[in-house]
Amino acid sequence: MTRFHLPRRALLGAGAAAGLLAAFGPARAQADRTIRILVGFPPGGGTDAIARILADALKAELNGATVLVENKPGAGGQLAAQALKAAAPDGNTLFLSHDHSISILPQVVKAPGFDPAHDFVPVVGIATFVNAFAVSGGTPAKSFTDYVTWVRSQGGKSAVGVPAPASVPEFLVKLIGEKFKLDLVAAPYRGSAPLMADMLGNQIPAGVASIPDFIENHRAGKLRVVGVLGGARQAVMPDVPTFTELGLPGFEDVPYYGLFAPAGTPRATIDAFSAATARVLAKPAVSERLTALGLAVGHMSPDVLGQRERAYTATWSRIIKATGFVPQ
Structure with a gap:
């Protein structure tokens, strides 16, 4: 053969x-x-x-x-x-x-x-994608500067929800608090869905998560994204400044x-x-x-x-x- x-x-x-x-x-x-x-x-x-x-x-x-x-x-x-x-x-x-x-x-x-x-x-x-900082409808803040002013009026301390413990959002809460001289305390959740539920119910005044987590409720006016990470403003929310613009550079790697x-x-x-x-x-x-x-x-x-x-x-x-x- x-x-x-x-x-x-x-x-x-x-x-x-x-x-x-x-x-x-x-x-x-x-x-x-x-x-x-x-x-x-x-x-x-x-x-x-x-x-x-x-x-x-x-x-x-x-x-x-x-x-x-x-x-x-x-x-x-x-x-x-x-x-x-x-x-x-x-x-x-x-x-x-x-x-x-x-x-x-x-x-x-x-x-x-x-x-x-x-x-x-x-x-x-x-x-x-980029992470973003949002405030709930129960806060008077319309911008990140407004949020900083509001926290200071509340004694300088505020809880900020994050989707998971020891996550990038939690580290961002710490770094944002240090930069703007606020006592921000990260409150970890079991995912973004329960975080959104508490923000929509005004149980927590602010949160850090990804834009995909926030986008629909931001569009509906139920919460307000007031700052985004990354090197440029986002096309889906062009009026929201980056944290580089707000004075906290170094988070351009998305x-x-x-x-x-x-x-x-x-x-x-x-x-x-x-x-x-x-x-x-x-x-x-x-x-x-x-x-x-x-x-x-x-x-x-x-x-x-x-x-x-x-x-x-x-x-x-x-x-x-x-x-x-x-x-x-």
Whole structure:
């Protein structure tokens, strides 16, 4: 029997093609496939809304596969991250996360139960965003300057809600208080949804969270975003100044949203999902919905997302150490 030997490059190409076919192959196979997108926060928040937009769009792109959003709230995304680590590396379980769970938690928790550098692999970045400072409708403040004046009239002390303990928003509360000589006390919540509920009920006068968390209620006039982080004003709220304008520079490096998979997931599967997400983000019906949430939509390859994650982690490592924070 004659044996034919393919060149090494051809063999590698065939292997990649087989991986792609296994990951996103025939329509019949896809129809029987269920993909879970883990979200570390309760339904109703910004991350949950983004995950559901992606899930709906990816169903059609992946030949009818079932794409489910699975909320695992608790510990600022820690439980969802642990669930990702425990999942099979078959491309059927992904974790939609912003900077907190991936870049911040491992620096502020002694034993988070996962190590992003070893337990996860980046799949695709979908957008960047900025954090914002908002005041509830129960305060008289119409601007950040008004808020500072109001806090001083209340004895100089105020609670500011944040979506998770030891998060970027909590560190921002500390730094904003120091800059403007206010005694601001961060009040951590289990996600942005309960924080929004308390702000709308005037149970807490202010909060720091992402623009996607605040945008709808800001538009409705139920709360007021009075300052944003990042290097430029945001198109969705062009009248709101940046904190650089307000006198607190140094927070121009903006956080990200991305999808991550368990370590060991085949690169062909990762590349295929990244390409499918790129096609989804290119659709106006999807990108416009995400942009309306206050995101700067833009596809990032697995390698680019990994680079952004490492750079953001390094930036906040310096800031966290400068605050004197001790991991809990």
